[in-house]
Amino acid sequence: MNEMTPTSAERAEKLQGMGCKRKRVEDIRFVQGKGNYVDDIKLPGMLYGDFTRSPHAHARVKKIDTTKAAAVPGVVAVITAETLKTVNLAWMPTLAGDVQMVLADGKVVFQNQEVAFVIAEDRYTAADAAELVEVEYEALQCNVDPLKAMAANAPVIREDVKDKKEGAHGPRKHYNHVFNWQAGDKAAADAAFAKADVTIKEMIVYPRVHPCPLETCQCVASFDKIKGELTLWGTFQAPHVIRTVGSLISKIPEHKIHVIAPDIGGGFGNKVGAYPGYICAIVASIVTGRPVKWVEDRIENLSTTAFARDFYMETEIAATKDGKVTGLRCYTVADHGAFDACANATKWPAGLFSIISGSYDIPAAHVSVDGVYTNKAPGGVAYRCSFRVTEAAYAIERAMDIMAQKLRMDPVEFRMKNLIRREQFPYTSAFGWVYDSGDYQTALNKAVETVGYKKLRVEQKKQQEAFKRGETRELMGIGVAFFTEIVGAGPSRNCDILGIAMFDSAEIRIHPTGTGICRLGTKSQGQGHETTYAQIIATELGLPADNIMVEEGNTDTAPYGLGTYGSRSTPVSGAATAMACRKIKAKAQMIAAYMLEVHDDDLEWDVDRFRLKGNPERFKTMTELAWAAYHEVPPGMEPGLEAINYYDPPNFTFPFGAYICVVDVDVDTGSTKVRRFYALDDCGTRINPMIIEGQIHGGLTEAFGIAMGQEIHYDEDGNVTTASLMDYFLPTAVETPKWETDWTTTPSPHHPIGAKGVGESPNVGGVPCFSNAVNDAFGFLGSTNIPMPHDNWRTWTAAENLGLHK
Ligand code: CDP
Numbered sequence: 089m090n091e092m093t094p095t096s097a098e099r100a101e102k103l104q105g106m107g108c109k110r111k112r113v114e115d116i117r118f119v120q121g122k123g124n125y126v127d128d129i130k131l132p133g134m135l136y137g138d139f140t141r142s143p144h145a146h147a148r149v150k151k152i153d154t155t156k157a158a159a160v161p162g163v164v165a166v167i168t169a170e171t172l173k174t175v176n177l178a179w180m181p182t183l184a185g186d187v188q189m190v191l192a193d194g195k196v197v198f199q200n201q202e203v204a205f206v207i208a209e210d211r212y213t214a215a216d217a218a219e220l221v222e223v224e225y226e227a228l229q230c231n232v233d234p235l236k237a238m239a240a241n242a243p244v245i246r247e248d249v250k251d252k253k254e255g256a257h258g259p260r261k262h263y264n265h266v267f268n269w270q271a272g273d274k275a276a277a278d279a280a281f282a283k284a285d286v287t288i289k290e291m292i293v294y295p296r297v298h299p300c301p302l303e304t305c306q307c308v309a310s311f312d313k314i315k316g317e318l319t320l321w322g323t324f325q326a327p328h329v330i331r332t333v334g335s336l337i338s339k340i341p342e343h344k345i346h347v348i349a350p351d352i353g354g355g356f357g358n359k360v361g362a363y364p365g366y367i368c369a370i371v372a373s374i375v376t377g378r379p380v381k382w383v384e385d386r387i388e389n390l391s392t393t394a395f396a397r398d399f400y401m402e403t404e405i406a407a408t409k410d411g412k413v414t415g416l417r418c419y420t421v422a423d424h425g426a427f428d429a430c431a432n433a434t435k436w437p438a439g440l441f442s443i444i445s446g447s448y449d450i451p452a453a454h455v456s457v458d459g460v461y462t463n464k465a466p467g468g469v470a471y472r473c474s475f476r477v478t479e480a481a482y483a484i485e486r487a488m489d490i491m492a493q494k495l496r497m498d499p500v501e502f503r504m505k506n507l508i509r510r511e512q513f514p515y516t517s518a519f520g521w522v523y524d525s526g527d528y529q530t531a532l533n534k535a536v537e538t539v540g541y542k543k544l545r546v547e548q549k550k551q552q553e554a555f556k557r558g559e560t561r562e563l564m565g566i567g568v569a570f571f572t573e574i575v576g577a578g579p580s581r582n583c584d585i586l587g588i589a590m591f592d593s594a595e596i597r598i599h600p601t602g603t604g605i606c607r608l609g610t611k612s613q614g615q616g617h618e619t620t621y622a623q624i625i626a627t628e629l630g631l632p633a634d635n636i637m638v639e640e641g642n643t644d645t646a647p648y649g650l651g652t653y654g655s656r657s658t659p660v661s662g663a664a665t666a667m668a669c670r671k672i673k674a675k676a677q678m679i680a681a682y683m684l685e686v687h688d689d690d691l692e693w694d695v696d697r698f699r700l701k702g703n704p705e706r707f708k709t710m711t712e713l714a715w716a717a718y719h720e721v722p723p724g725m726e727p728g729l730e731a732i733n734y735y736d737p738p739n740f741t742f743p744f745g746a747y748i749c750v751v752d753v754d755v756d757t758g759s760t761k762v763r764r765f766y767a768l769d770d771c772g773t774r775i776n777p778m779i780i781e782g783q784i785h786g787g788l789t790e791a792f793g794i795a796m797g798q799e800i801h802y803d804e805d806g807n808v809t810t811a812s813l814m815d816y817f818l819p820t821a822v823e824t825p826k827w828e829t830d831w832t833t834t835p836s837p838h839h840p841i842g843a844k845g846v847g848e849s850p851n852v853g854g855v856p857c858f859s860n861a862v863n864d865a866f867g868f869l870g871s872t873n874i875p876m877p878h879d880n881w882r883t884w885t886a887a888e889n890l891g892l893h894k
Contacts, residue, residue, distance in 0.1 A: 096695045100695045103632050103695070104623060106626075106775050108623060110776055112618075112619045112779065113619050114612075117351075118351075123351040124350045126322060126350060131308065131310060133379065135208065135381070136211040137369055137372050137381070138208075138214035139204070139205055139364075140203045140223065141200040141201060142199060143199065144225050145807065146196065146227070146230035147226055147228055148194065149193075149196060149203070149225060150225065154204060154221050157204070157206055160213060162208045162210065165207045165372065168191055168203070171371070173193075182466070183429065183432070183585060184430040185434065186255075188364075188466060194247075195228070197427075198466075199465075201465075207372045229243045231264075231462055234400060237262075237264040237462055238262040246426070246427075255267050256437075257269060264460050264461040265461075268457070270454070276454075278454075279452065280406045280451065281415050283414070285407065286407050287406050287407070288404065290490050292401045292402075294478070294483075295397060295800075296800040297798045298395050299355070299357050299396060300356075300390060301353060301358050302354045306384060309372070309382075313377055316341075317340075317344045322366065323352050327347040327348070327641055327642070327643050328347070333586065334362075334366075348643070349640075352611065355614075357469035358389070361469065394466075394468075394469040395466075396471030398424075400420060401420045403483045403484070404418070405490075413491070415450065415452045416454075416518070417453070417454050420455065420457040421457075421458050425463075425465050428468070430468030433578060434586055435583070435584065438459070439470065439476030439477070440475045441475075443481075443517075443521060443573070444483055445519060446480070447503075447507055447572040448484070448488070449506060453518035453519060470653060473848050473852060474574060474654035474655055475577065475654055478855065482859070485570070488502065488503060489860045490873060493872060504532060510529065514837075524742050525772070526572070527832065531746045531832050534746070534832065535766060535830070541748065544750060548566060566861060568746075568747070568748055569746075570747075573742060573845070574740045575659055575845035576655070576656050576839075576845055577654050578737065579736065579737050579738060582740075585650060591737075592610060592660035593733065594732070595608075596732075600715050601714065602631055602635060603635040605639060606665060608640050609648055609650060610640055610656075610660075611640045612657075615657065615779070616779045617638060617640060617652075618638040619776060620775045622637075623775050624665045628673065629676075630710040655845025655846065658775065658845050664735035667840055671733065672730065672731045675725075675729060675731075676713040679725070680708040682720075683708055684707075737838070743769065744849075745853045750763040750765075751763060751862060755887040756887075757880060758880035762825035764825075765828065767829050767850060768830040769831055769849050770833060772836045773835050773841050774833065784827065785850075791851045791857075795859050796879060797877045797878075797879045798816060798818075866887070
């Protein structure tokens with residue numbers, strides 16, 4: 089080799105493959121304001137739709153008069169449930185096996201529910217006319233408290249299913265009951281509690297929150313009557329699912345529906361399901377023969393589309409007196425709002441909640457979840473979470489702290505004692521999940537060392553003494569959380585959506601000049617997929633990442649996929665991408681062998697080429713092989729260089745992390761300052777460390793928002809009191825703390841490149857870490873469980889309840 093010839097390492101670096109902090113290619117258009125979002129789409133003759141919504145949370149609809157609205161100049165049509173009934177679309181199926189009103193049919197069951205849809209020449213006319221739709225209501229008693237939903241005299245929320253004894257997930261025990269779902273071994277868990285030295289039982293509440301993406305939900309529907317084809321642009325996290333569900337609901341043949349998800353400004357679970365706005369825009373386009381755009385405003389987004397959490401988790405831990413956890417029980421009431429529109433894998437009404445044993449080796453455990461109807465908006469989505477993992481992580485991490493406090497053990501020491509040990513992987517939990525890989529002690533040790541945990545505890549002790557002496561009004565809290573996620577839905581044996589197995593796909597075409605395109609069934613909402621999938625291909629195929637275009641969000645061109653949510657893109661489509669590359673590589677190897685006149689077994693792969701074993705001077709680069717694939721393939725071989733892979737993962741992946749947070753709480757104002765937040769994440773093989781860091785910063789910021797202030801709150805009459813950003817806390821750069829990030833790398837043994845998902849980890853681990861920190865600040869005064877969100881008012885109230893203001 090002459091000195092000028094680049095080494096393998098130099099060639100590898102030029103590819104910008106896995107492990108490289110490649111700059112995000114999508115940012116070139118985003119930072120110049122050249123993104124193409126749904127609201128950028130303008131079609132000739134396009135109309136605009138807007139909703140008339142219910143001011144009541146629960147009321148009978150006696151009469152709807154659309155005359156005044158229809159008479160407004162510029163209004164083209166007004167649609168009500170009666171119109172929708174003519175096309176059998178007054179109600180729609182939900183992903184959870186329930187049905188949901190598209191427009192109010194006889195009654196309204198939550199505030200701001202859609203009552204009529206006004207279609208006009210422009211948005212302002214539609215909005216003004218929507219105000220003129222006259223609705224006569226008869227108010228009904230309402231209930232927004234899930235713990236009262238199954239009381240004997242609770243108001244009947246769903247008259248359509250009142251007498252149904254069976255729901256989509258088995259027997260119902262009350263007219264407001266949706267389902268009961270259980271996992272684990274109840275007898276074993278009860279036996280562990282009977283024998284325990286120490287037990288704790290605490291109601292741990294994860295309030296209703298909302299993903300609140302910057303861009304609200306929206307669509308443009310355009311029906312071509314001549315061809316019988318529907319084109320639907322929308323903010324869809326799962327475009328193919330929208331196409332299939334759209335076909336089933338509308339009866340338009342699936343091949344005549346084109347779903348396009350252009351650039352999306354954040355999803356976080358909010359854009360997985362189907363909303364009345366989509367149905368109404370489609371029907372409006374069919375009725376008027378013109379394209380129709382529907383765009384939610386902020387209040388509509390926060391108060392009507394896809395809430396998250398709302399889990400009331402009575403959590404119990406059993407332990408020996410020296411701190412070994414022996415049992416776990418959790419009884420949860422899940423508030424599903426007025427319709428069960430949860431976006432879960434179909435067989436899992438409480439999602440993956442049975443990951444609640446977390447990172448700990450707990451021999452016996454049982455959970456039971458009752459879903460109930462209330463007069464609140466439907467949803468139940470995984471807000472930066474994998475199907476209720478966040479709720480599970482919050483329950484176990486708060487409960488572990490409460491138990492440590494009872495045992496008078498340090499929370500780190502207590503966790504260390506119970507963490508699953510490295511040699512136990514693959515580890516089967518008491519709920520039957522097989523955790524693929526982990527090295528928890530190393531991660532927690534690294535976290536503890538890096539933040540100087542022992543010193544912090546010494547400082548805290550001193551401050552507590554000073555507080556008792558009246559020398560300071562500030563309390564220092566140290567929060568610890570160790571979480572395990574379950575992401576990558578999913579193995580088809582576990583997961584499906586309405587019967588469609590949860591696999592995912594990638595199709596790669598390499599062009600003659602050695603560039604190419606990769607099309608996928610996932611859809612980025614800001615995660616940088618165009619950058620990172622190309623990095624996987626660069627490493628697998630030895631072609632520069634810059635030579636690969638990544639395209640998502642078009643059901644006409646992409647192979648069928650189940651979309652992006654629950655951090656599934658890397659575990660599932662990342663694997664499909666690698667597997668498609670390997671098919672291409674195998675073909676390229678045959679072509680190389682033919683060109684070099686050797687047996688393909690005599691070749692070995694070296695970064696970007698196949699070379700002859702023992703004679704590295706004889707090689708064919710992948711770029712040369714791409715040309716040859718269209719030019720001189722071996723006799724009998726098909727020309728071209730492309731492959732498609734549908735990947736059904738053998739298991740989920742189980743990322744984990746150790747987080748530590750330090751807060752200073754002013755007991756007189758309740759104000760809480762985050763002094764430090766350290767996050768160590770392990771997501772297996774890291775594709776792009778810069779993007780991972782960005783994902784963690786974003787997820788921690790959302791976790792900070794949730795833990796410290798977010799709540800979709802209802803008053804007793806069912807009014808949403810937090811439906812705008814004046815009242816719903818969305819942290820800006822001003823409030824957001826500084827994040828310290830770190831990592832360990834424990835590859836997944838079953839994933840082709842060893843990668844696990846990461847996008848949601850910081851939200852899953854961050855929320856309990858903040859909450860544990862605030863609780864820790866007050867713990868030495870005997871307080872055990874201050875509920876979220878930890879805004880100034882609630883923290884001040886906690887101090888008041890402890891008598892600190894006397
Ligand atoms: O499904 P979603 O894209 O939301 O989540 P993800 O699979 O965790 O990926 C989020 C982003 O982080 C993507 O751009 C991934 O390529 C990147 N990532 C990475 O660089 N390395 C990993 N091990 C996991 C994700």
